[in-house]
Structures are given as structure tokens and as C-alpha cells.
Amino acid sequence: MSENSINHFEQCIKCTVCTAYCPVLGVNPAFPGPKQAGPDGERLRLKDKFYYDPSLKYCLNCKRCEVSCPSGVKIADIIQSARRRFNDDTPDLRDRVLANTDFMGKMARPFAPLVNKVVSLRPVKKVMDVMMDIEQERTFPKYRSKGFDAIFRSDFAPYQNRFPRHVAFFRGCSTEFQHPETGIAFVRLMNAVGIGVRLLDEKCCGVALMANGLWHHAEKNARHNVKVFSEAVAGGLPVVAVSSTCAFTMRDEYPGVLEVDNASVRESITLAEKFLFEQVDSGRVKLVFRKDYASRIAYHIPCHMEKLGWSIFTKELLQMAPSISLKVLDSNCCGMAGTYGFKKENYPYSQAIGRPLFEQIKSLSPDVVCCECETCKWQIEASTGYTVLNPVVILAEALDIEATCAANGGFVKA
């Protein structure tokens, strides 16, 4: 077992700071909180597995406790790793359905219009609620009949060879199945600044599998991805994702929770905003923005983005656009945490956690909300009615594509 999961808890000086920042503790008294579930509990669990408390499942794995801890304790890693090591319950059908984002996506695709229709019908939602404990108040993100991969192959792949350098694009399940537009925006951005895009033979990053207790499957995906990334990195390609949770999981949860060694590729796994900012900052790339694009944007920093510490890149990039006015929202969890909020037993907590964020958005009434995480997007859209876009989509829209191509020797097919 890694050092992370075993002895790390001893760094805790019992200062209680983390308990002040756990969003679940504020709304669900059945959760023991980061200090007790994490370092305090670990001490006991190591003595006897009897001390494992199933209420650890209420942890969102949002990492806010870790971000606040003055002693650098990896509290949430300790909690997740305890779930992995001690929880014997086999996941039920509901958890399997929610966990297998890629499998479900592939199964649903040929029937996309039908599936979307069916899961949005009241009676079906009621049945899912009663039979599977999937909250009926939830709106399901729509599956698309043509996934990103297919769009890329037909529309973009043919001319990617003409670029002098390339990135490997980790598209993630939501780009593939629900939001191909994010992937398209990414390719247009890269191509405009003269960089070609290659797809990876990727598997789901595994975040939903981990959240739902399918540890073995998650670990298999992690090993597969690390292997695929190694090949890309060996060919000189950075691995660029558009979802902050995918990037965070593959960089930090692979070694920290799944104990899959990613040291050889970790530094090459990045996020579109970080990658692009560094290109601009080093003078390799120039962005030219449209004069007629004005937008008041409220930026929600997803928890895992907060943990990555990379929101500064998104903020700096968006502020380069002269007519974007950006307001960074207060640091709050949206309450969705991947598949957490889909579960009936979590739904009320999920909404209560997100309330301060929803209220702030409503009071600002921005043109659009921006964030790097798709499950935050679903939660905020459903709870506020505001449109939420990935920064990549906003940038692609705000950019004067023609002028940017001209400045960087780029090319984008109309």
C-alpha cells in the first residue's frame, strides 16, 4: 500500500480547519466530516476494519478539505482509499448504470433520440426513482446520436497532418457522448493557432467508476490510459483534456487513490486552458479576438479545478478578450459531484450544497456561466436556468478565427 493511504494521516495536527470547509458537513449530519472520516478514522481503521463507517460514501471527494488543510494532509485521498480498501458492498444496478459513463454512452447512442425521450418521460423517471433510486427531479444530459469521435473523423481528421506540431486530445465521456461541441471548439482553437489534434485510444478516466465503488474497473481504465499516454508522450505529444475532473483524476487520483503509477506521464497531462495559456505566455501563439463579441461571464471554479489550482489560466485567457467582462464566483461547491447528485439519497443535500452558488449566479444575472466541468454544468443549468459553457467553447466563439489563423499559420475548415 502506498504511503499516501497508510501513514499520511499522522501529519494531522487536529487543528479542525478542514471541518470548516467541508460542504457536506454543513448539510448532512450523518457524515462524520473530513477530520473524523479521514485522519482520525484511518488511525482506527488500521487497527480494525470494524471501524470502517459506511457513511464515508457521503463524501463528495470535492477536495475542499485538502485545499484548506494547513498541514498538507491528503484527507480526501485517505477517505477514498478507505472506501476502496474496506467497503465490501457490491455496487447495485443503479450505481453501475451511473458509473459506466462510456459503456452507457455507447449503448445509448444508436437509440439516442429514443433514450433521451424515454428518460425524460415522467412515468419512466418515476420508475427509475422507485426501482433504481435515481432522483426523478433530475434532468438527464442528452445523448447525441453522432459522437465526437465520428464527427472528428469525418470533418477534421483528414487535414490534421498539415500542422507542424500536435497535441493528443483526451476528449472524455461527456465530450464524446453529450457535448461534442466542446471537442469541436477545442479542435478549432488548436487548428487556428497552428496546432494539429490527434485522438487517443482512451477509456473513461474512471472518476464515476470510483465514486460508485467499481474500483477494479477504474484501475483497469487507469492502467490502460497511462499506457496510451506513454505512447503519446514518447511521440512528443502532451495529453490535453477539456474536463477539469478528467485531468485531475488522471494526474492525482491514479497514484493517490488507485495506486496506479503515472509518474512518467503526469506532467504531460494538462488542461486546454493551461496548455493554451502557456503557449501564449511563451510567445509561441497569438490570439486575436473579435471586436463584436461582448459577454458578461460568471466563472464558476469547479472543485477539482480549485484543487488543480489552474483557474488562474482560464481567468487570464478569458481576460485577454477585450470585450469579455469576467466575474469570478465565490468559491463554492455546486453539489453535483459527478454522479453523487443523481442519487435519490443525495439529491436534497446536493441542492442544499449548491444553493449559495445558485443564488449568487441569479443575483448577478450574467449572459453566460463558464466552467470546466460538465457535471457542474448540468447542475447549474438545471438549478438556475442559465446556460453554462466550457471556457474552450467561449474562447472559440470570442476568437477572430481568420485573424488568429493568419497570425499563427493556422487553418480551420469552414
Added chain:
Amino acid sequence: MRFDTVLIGGGLSSLVCGILLQREGKKCLMISAGQNALHFSSGAFGLLGCMPDGTPVDAPFEAFSALAPSHPYRKIGRTLCESYADAAVPFFASCGIPLQGFGRRNGFRLTASGSFKRAWLAFQDVPFFSSDDALDGKRALIVTLDGFLDFYPEMLSDGLRRRGVESRCVSVHLSCLDALRGGPGEMRSVGIARILNRETNWKQFGREVRALLDGEDLVIVPEVFGLEDRIVNEWIAEMIPAQVLYVGTMPPSVSGIRVQRLLKNAFIQAGGTFLMGDTACDPEWAPDGTVRCIHTANLGAPGIEADSFVYAGGHLFGRGIESHPDGFSDPVFGLDVVCDADRASWVERGFFQAQPYMGYGIGTDERFRGLKDGRTVENLYVAGAQLAGCNSLQEGSGAGVAVMSAMHIAADILKRTENVGE
């Protein structure tokens, strides 16, 4: 990436300095590895509660001249310290933090053990008086909450009795706290405060206390209100026909967390960039011995350049200095740490005695620029609890040193860029 000033640390000192600079149009980045000492605040800022030899101080500024020349206040000088002190109250008010104080004299804060402690300024909801006999002869009702273990009414009552304040201790049972009480988690101040923040809940508390009141002049309650907004404390006070005093509990400090959030928001509102949960490391040095850029654990390869750097990493607790078997060191820049070479003199035997190691810190020149191997690093300032020359725990000077050094450094940075501009 380039900023005018990069501040390392997210505590009181860094925040004050960052807000002042950012409001003057400097582009600032603040890097904070974790939360800070404000989370343990008593609710009051100390300037100089007693001299290093333990003599109590009532007029702190007058006492400065008796401090060692290496003390941060002596480096700033009394006159400037007084002008910073005058500026402090309006400054905090502009961040949404009204403070109580008694001008150039120390006030007295009522502690959880019923004693009075000298302090400079106090948050609005803290019992703070111009003398330690303010409560003499009064009768108090001390109220706690069923199941709450971080507040000790009997101890408070004993302490008050010694001052001639008679009191009665009661505990109220609030149904809104049942789930927390029965749950697997701990019942801590902040957890309770989050629940009591809701109107129906604090009103229930106010009603229960009103019903229990039996002619007492004072009602003393643990500080488990006002996490979001201290207005709640005022509303409760309005419900109860007696003087209501909120007394600090065991950590975390509800008012300290609120103040930390307000300062952080003020910095961000002014346009500053705040990196929470990230650690500054691996500085790169220019040939002339100044800091060229710094890295952080999260941001990776590209260095962050700046004209000036402010290092406010706290004391041992904040990890701004580290101890090893053979000495103390600065983990980031390797600046000189002023400490006793002989290990035996690091600690005093008695637990309650002034501990020499608490007075160790980073050595600086008169302008608080750090010393490395005895030479001044021209663009690297050191602020707050990290500074050598004072034992703030012993003197009760923590916040004073944090605020004064931050203001002095901000003024120095602004002056310096003005000169360059000329």
C-alpha cells in the same frame, strides 16, 4: 507569467499587504498553502499586551522604546507605527470588518475562562472593554448548548466570580441541533454556526434564552453565530432584554473565519489573484542576488516573475519556518533564521513559560527585506509571524506585527515603484 508583486502566504499579514497594493493598482498574486492563524483567532488583535519580561502594558506605543532594537516595531519606528494604527481601523472597515478599540490604549477582552486579556482591536461581536472592571457587580446568565463540549460554562463562571460577577449556568436544547448531536461527527463551533445561521434556528435560540432570563444584566453565550454575517449576533441581542456577550470557544474560531473570508474577498474584489491550496517553491535567482521568479507545486514549469516578492508564511504552525534536529530554516528561500545555536536553549521547561523558539524568525534589514547569508535580498520582503525579533505569543503582539509589517512593506513597495517611475 508576470505580476507586480507575488505574496506568499494567505494569512492576515499577506492579505493586508496584498489589498493595499492591489488597491493602488499593482497586479498581485497571492499563493496560500492552506488556511492560516486567523482560524484560531481569539477575536481580538494584539499589539503589545506585555513586555518580553511579562510586565503588562496599557499604553503600547509608549512601551515601544523599551523593546529591543531588533523588534519589528522598533524597525518601523513609533511615529510610523502610530500612523499605521490610525489607518488600520478605516482599512478594516473598508473590507467590511468594523473593529472596536480605545485609541492608543489597550482594551480588555473577556476570555472563555472569565479573565480579561489585553488587546489592541477587537471584532465587533467580541466583549471588549476599556478596563477590566467593566462587568464588576453585574449578574450573568451563561448559556451553552446541549452536547457542545468546546465551551466551559463552569470555568467561565469561576473566573467571573473572582471578579465579583455572580453567574448562573444553563444549557439549552435546540431541536435543530439534534441531528448534529446524534450524528457520527464532532459538534464543533463552525458546524453549529452553520445550522444556527438559519433564521428559524437563531430565533429559537433567542426565544429560549429570553425565557430563561431571570433578571440578569448579562447573557454570555459561546460564539457559534455569525459565520456568514455578524448581523445575526445583533439580531439575537435585540431579542434578549440584557447585554449579550459572545465569548470565543475552542477552535475553529467563527469570527476569525468570517474575517479571513472578508479579507480574501476584498483582495479578489480589488482585482487580485488568489491561489488557494498551492505552495510556493523553487525560487530562481537573478545574478544580482534578487529573486527572479518563483514556482508553485500546482502551476508547474513556467516561473512566476515579479518586481517584488512578499513572504508571509507564518511561524512554525504556518510552516513559514521549519525546525530540524540541528536548527531552524526557511523552506522556500533559505533566508537566515535568527535562533539560538545551542539546542538546549530552544525550549524552557515550564509549559506556561515564554518559549524561546517562538521568538525565532527570519532576519531582515530595517525595511523588512530578507537576509540571505547576511546580505539583503533587495526585492524579497518578509512579513508577519515569520519575522525575527519578537515572541508574539508571549507579548500578545501577533496581529500587530502582522498588520504593521504588512503596511510598512506595502508603503515601501509603492515608494520604490514611484521612484523608478521618476
